[in-house]
Amino acid sequence: MMSSTTESATRHAIVTGAARGIGLAIAEQLARDGLQVLATDRDADVVQAEAERLRGLGLNVQAAALDVQNRAQVKALFATLPTIDVVVNNAGIASTMLPFRELDAERLRSMLGVNLLGSFIVAQEAVRRMPEGGRVVQIASRGYLGGAGAAHYVASKAAVVGMVRAMSIELRWRGITVNAVAPGMVDTRMLAGYTPEMRRALEQREPAGAAASPQTIADAVSFFASTRAAQCNGQVLFVDGGKSVGMPPL
Numbered sequence: 001m002m003s004s005t006t007e008s009a010t011r012h013a014i015v016t017g018a019a020r021g022i023g024l025a026i027a028e029q030l031a032r033d034g035l036q037v038l039a040t041d042r043d044a045d046v047v048q049a050e051a052e053r054l055r056g057l058g059l060n061v062q063a064a065a066l067d068v069q070n071r072a073q074v075k076a077l078f079a080t081l082p083t084i085d086v087v088v089n090n091a092g093i094a095s096t097m098l099p100f101r102e103l104d105a106e107r108l109r110s111m112l113g114v115n116l117l118g119s120f121i122v123a124q125e126a127v128r129r130m131p132e133g134g135r136v137v138q139i140a141s142r143g144y145l146g147g148a149g150a151a152h153y154v155a156s157k158a159a160v161v162g163m164v165r166a167m168s169i170e171l172r173w174r175g176i177t178v179n180a181v182a183p184g185m186v187d188t189r190m191l192a193g194y195t196p197e198m199r200r201a202l203e204q205r206e207p208a209g210a211a212a213s214p215q216t217i218a219d220a221v222s223f224f225a226s227t228r229a230a231q232c233n234g235q236v237l238f239v240d241g242g243k244s245v246g247m248p249p250l
């Protein structure tokens with residue numbers, strides 16, 4: 001019997017933090033790639049509305065409320081899914097610049113709680129249900145290389161990259177790959193904490209002279225999530241115009 005796309009051939013993807021910004025662009029791109037996408041966010045109303053908008057465009061996107069820090073909620077949601085072929089750990093928080101001497105343990109704990117522990121919970125519950133050929137994609141940040149005024153954010157993203165590398169070794173025997181995308185400055189609500197002057201100054205330091213569009217990150221995720229990326233494992237792809245390589249001389 002001939003059938004170009006059977007139900008069993010449809011790959012299922014989950015994206016966290018998909019109500020807006022980079023996560024929303026990733027959810028849309030994966031759906032355009034032909035995956036059945038579950039867009040999740042702790043902001044339930046917004047992610048539901050965005051999924052409805054995307055369905056209006058003919059895309060296969062459902063939505064669900066999900067706080068990545070809540071393991072019981074993650075477990076209950078994943079138990080309703082037929083399979084999880086792709087999980088994109090995108091949900092994350094940043095904060096305004098804070099000198100290291102003023103950083104307190106509570107801020108560090110809450111940053112690690114979402115960016116590291118949340119990613120850990122979602123990835124662990126997902127890979128337990130993931131078939132051969134599965135894909136884990138983690139959104140890290142160029143910032144993990146280091147940066148002033150954000151030790152808690154830097155530490156959370158560096159830890160995430162470490163986890164990606166360790167996971168990639170353990171999971172490759174099951175045919176599952178684990179990779180990270182490290183964005184530079186991207187035009188999302190995450191930049192809302194900056195004053196216009198600070199934002200302009202930061203943008204001038206970007207190779208393109210401006211924050212990138214969320215779609216540039218979605219394109220990189222699209223590759224790692226695809227069947228074409230089977231030989232890429234444990235990698236970090238910087239999508240930052242090359243700033244991570246170095247800055248030109250003055």
Ligand SMILES: NC(=O)c1ccc[n+]([C@@H]2O[C@H](COP(=O)([O-])OP(=O)(O)OC[C@H]3O[C@@H](n4cnc5c(N)ncnc54)[C@H](O)[C@@H]3O)[C@@H](O)[C@H]2O)c1
Binds near residue numbers: 094188
């Ligand atoms: N915007 C940038 O310049 C930039 C640069 C590098 C990396 N990143 C990373 O990209 C990812 C997406 O960021 P963005 O710029 O789109 O930010 P954003 O603030 O626009 O979106 C983040 C989304 O995550 C959701 N979220 C936060 N905590 C959550 C939780 N506990 N459970 C579920 N959802 C939660 C928020 O509701 C929001 O919808 C983050 O991991 C961020 O660290 C962003």
